[in-house]
Structures are given as structure tokens and as C-alpha cells.
Amino acid sequence: MSQTTNKKDRILLIVDDEPDIRSILEDICQELTDKIKIAENGKVALEILSHERVDAVISDINMPQMTGLQLLASLRNQGNEVPFIILSGYGDKKNTLEALQLGALDFIEKPFDDEKLLALLDVALDLGCAQKAADKEIEQLYQSSSLPPDKLEELKEAQKKWRLVKKEYELRERKAKDSA
Numbered sequence: 001m002s003q004t005t006n007k008k009d010r011i012l013l014i015v016d017d018e019p020d021i022r023s024i025l026e027d028i029c030q031e032l033t034d035k036i037k038i039a040e041n042g043k044v045a046l047e048i049l050s051h052e053r054v055d056a057v058i059s060d061i062n063m064p065q066m067t068g069l070q071l072l073a074s075l076r077n078q079g080n081e082v083p084f085i086i087l088s089g090y091g092d093k094k095n096t097l098e099a100l101q102l103g104a105l106d107f108i109e110k111p112f113d114d115e116k117l118l119a120l121l122d123v124a125l126d127l128g129c130a131q132k133a134a135d136k137e138i139e140q141l142y143q144s145s146s147l148p149p150d151k152l153e154e155l156k157e158a159q160k161k162w163r164l165v166k167k168e169y170e171l172r173e174r175k176a177k178d179s180a
Contacts, residue, residue, distance in 0.1 A: 010125040011035040011052070015045045015059035015071065016087065021110075025058065028114055032121055042066025046074060049082075055128025056121060058085045061095055061107075069095060072102045081131065081163055083124035087112070127170070131163060 010033040014025045017040055026036050037054060039045035041063045048054075057075075059068035066074075072084050086099045089110035096107050105124050108117055138159060 007033055008035070010056075010129060011037065011054040012121065012125060013037045013039065013045060013048060013054040013057045013059075015039045015042060015057060015063070015068065017041055017060060017063040021060070021087075028117065029121060031118060032125060042068065042071030042074070045071055049075065049080065053132065054082060055132065056083045056085070056124035058087060058108075058121065058124075061086050061088045061092070061099065069098055069102065072099060072104055076103050079160065081160060083127045083131075085120060085124055123170070134159070134163075 012029055012033050012035065014022055014029070014036060016022045016025065019040075022038055022040070026038065029036055037048050037052070039048055042059070043066045045057070045059065046066070049057075057071075059071055061068040068086050072086070075082060075084070081103070083105045084099075084103065086096070086104050086107040087110055088096060088107055099107055105127070106120055108120065138156070
């Protein structure tokens, strides 16, 4: 686990329609966090995310009622930039590409390597915690600022854009290290 965040401060959401996979993921992820939320599909995940902020999401791509791609698209349309990892059992390049275009941090194919999964989730959880801390700090600055509301909104939008650029850079950097 990274030294930048504390295990008890991290919240992970696991979304998968297969109970056995959810159970395996939950067991594996106990090493990274004590706070794990579970959803059996994207609709249940959206309900959880409507009233609770999580630091990272790992979601199966193919599920009934709402797929992982639909969940990711819905979150991004709401402005939710939570680090999102896609699990795919199909090796479907088209869906994988779409997930990355929607802003997924990365994807893992089933069956997955536990160590690779843990390393990726560790990065995602740290990034989510950093986002949460930055949001809190920015909100405090906004509240103490005398800037007009329209300028505050411009600052918030600039912050979102910066985060997306930073995520892309970190992903490219990690992939370059992995391929070296």
C-alpha cells in the first residue's frame, strides 16, 4: 500500500454481477482498504454513488441492467471523475477502447493477476484520495474567497480539466514502465 494514504481512509466500490468474482475481489482488496462497497450491477452502483463518495471503482464490463461502460459514461456525464478500472472477461478491444475514451484509468482482463490488480487499485485509491483532499481544500478556498460565483465555477472547471490531464499522464507513465 502506498504511504501517501491510510488504509482506513480509502473507499473502494466493487461492481460485478458474479457473486464469486465479487467475493474474490473483496478478499483480495482487504489488503488495500477496510471500506469496500459492493454492487451487483451499474444501477446499484449508481445508487450507492448518489449518496456516498468512493475513492475508486472496479467494475465488470458486461452486466445485466447496466453495463460497466454505461456506468462509467453516466458517472462522467455527472462530472464524477472517480478513478475507474474495468474488468473484462472477453478481451473485447472495442469495449476496452471505449472505456479508456470515457476516462477509465485502465482495464484488467479476467482471469486477473492478483499482484497486477492490487498495484493498479493502489494507484487508483491513492488518486481518488488525492482528488478528495484537493476538492476539500478547493471548497474551503471557494468559501473564503471573494470571487464572483462565475469565476469560482471557472476555477472548478479548470481543476477538473487538470485532473484529466494528470490521469492521462500518470497512465502513460505507468504503461511505459510496465513495457520497459
